Amino acid sequence: MNRRQMLRAALAPALVVGFGTACSEPQPPGRTDIVDPGAPASATPSATPSLPSAPLTGLPVSAAPVAGRQAxxxxxxxxxxxxxxxxGSADLVYAExxxxxxxxxTAVxxxxxxxxxxxxxxxRPVDIRSLGVLRPFIGYDGGPPNFRNQFEASGLAGxxxxxxxxxxxxDHTSTAALWKAAPKGGQPPTQVLDYGTAGTPLAGRDLVPARELTVAVAGGPxxxxxxxxxxxxxxxxxxTATVTATSVMVLTMEYRTIDIxxxxxxxxxxxKVFGEGAAVAVSGPSGAKGRWRKPGQDLLCNVMDLGGELLHPLPGNAWVLYVPTSAKVTIR
Incomplete structure (x- = not known):
């Protein structure tokens, strides 16, 4: 059960289910069960333990300890x-x-x-504001004094x-090098998307077929x-690289200019990552319009359909695009 589901379960009314005790019928007098000595007695097969899901993809991990490691x-x-x-190995990518x-x-x-x-x-500030709720260990190449001060004040490590x-x-690093440099005791990230199960639609309303998503921002292709x-x-x-994603979330927001x-x-x-605004999402062959809301740095960014229900993207990696309000976003 993921953390979002645990929270919903804690708030839901309690449901009590009774289980009866199974009783076997008595054996008739004089009956004897005979087992062929040439064949071993059959044993009840033990269930194969299932691997836990990765918090940032909703997919089963390669080994159980992976689910519990820090991002x-x-x-x-x-x-x-x-x-x-x-x-291609990132579970989550934020794009400014x-x-x-x-x-x-910001690749996670x-x-x-x-x-x-x-x-x-x-x-940059966008890294700090996106990552605060995930508490990852960050590998970065410095930055202006004001940005470094914001990073130190955030309590994030890097x-x-x-x-x-x-x-x-x-100018490159690796996950092996970063995990080796990270302090011990780091906690796994919280789940940021409410992944759907087989047959669960992306949105509860206004769902449309989707085969192409275009984001047009002034000043570039x-x-x-x-x-x-x-x-x-x-x-x-x-x-010059081809990238893939199971889901793409486009969050429209204001941009401001910072003078360094x-x-x-x-x-x-x-x-401006904190606040709320319009959203467009695609996952699988479906798309939907919605709204996003992120009240603060240590709080999740919830992406909802126009009815106020959380979107349910398919399990897998996701890209989250922060686009200015002047951008044109289309699905067809």
Whole structure:
């Protein structure tokens, strides 16, 4: 039972079920059960223990201890010519539309390993605000003093090349290196999406067939996701790499401009992750409009249909796109 389901169960009315005691019929007098000595007596087969599900995908893990390990997170900067590494192993990816037609990605790893992740970039407010509820260990490449101060105040833990250069190599890192650098005792992340089971629709209302999702943001080419029905995944291009996702959540929000003065002056667009707004989601061959709400850093971002019920994406990896209110999002 996931944490969302546990909470709902605690709030629901109690249901008491009685179980009767099974009784066997008495054997007739003089009856003897005979077992052929040449064949072993049959034993009741023991049930094969099922593996727990990964909290960030809802899929069974490769080994039971994997479900209980701490998540890792890595900010990655992607331009049109970048070939990002490791995204195929990420359970969850947050994407902010950054300056100069780039993406600032926050890749989260928990259930799968990645031998190479990067290029690793600086920490930004969007990373801190997205990751606070997950409490991961973060590998990042420094950042402006104000951003580093926000990170330290958040209580999140991480490592930079300046802290331990052995964790990084040529602007890249790996899950093995990050888990080795992480302090002991880290807790697994909370579940962020309410995964559906077989036959559960993505939304309780306004569900539409979907084969293509387009996100058009001013200043760059549109991001297009297309559904591959044979593999049951959504496919897109990020930099020069092809990426796939079981589900894509598009959250519309305000962006503000942050002026950085040290070590040099620059202006950065920054998504306002706290609050609420319109949402569009696709998972499997279905799409739906809805709303999102995230009250604060240590609280979940709930994505709901237009009736106020949580969306139920299929188990698997997910991408969450933070798009400005001026963006045009279409499903067809």
């Amino acid at each position: 890792l997170a890595v900010p990655i900067r992607v331009t049109r010519s970048t070939t990002p590494a490791g995204l 539309f950054a300056e100069s037609d780039t993406l600032h990605l 790893f928990q259930s799968r390993d990645a031998a190479k992740i990067g290029p690793v970039t600086e920490i 490592v930079t090349p300046g802290d331990d250069e052995k964790v990084f190599g040529s 549109p991001m297009v996701w297309r559904y591959d029905a044979q593999k049951s995944v959504w496919v897109s291009k990020v930099g 003065r040290h070590p040099s002056y620059r202006s950065l667009p920054s998504a």
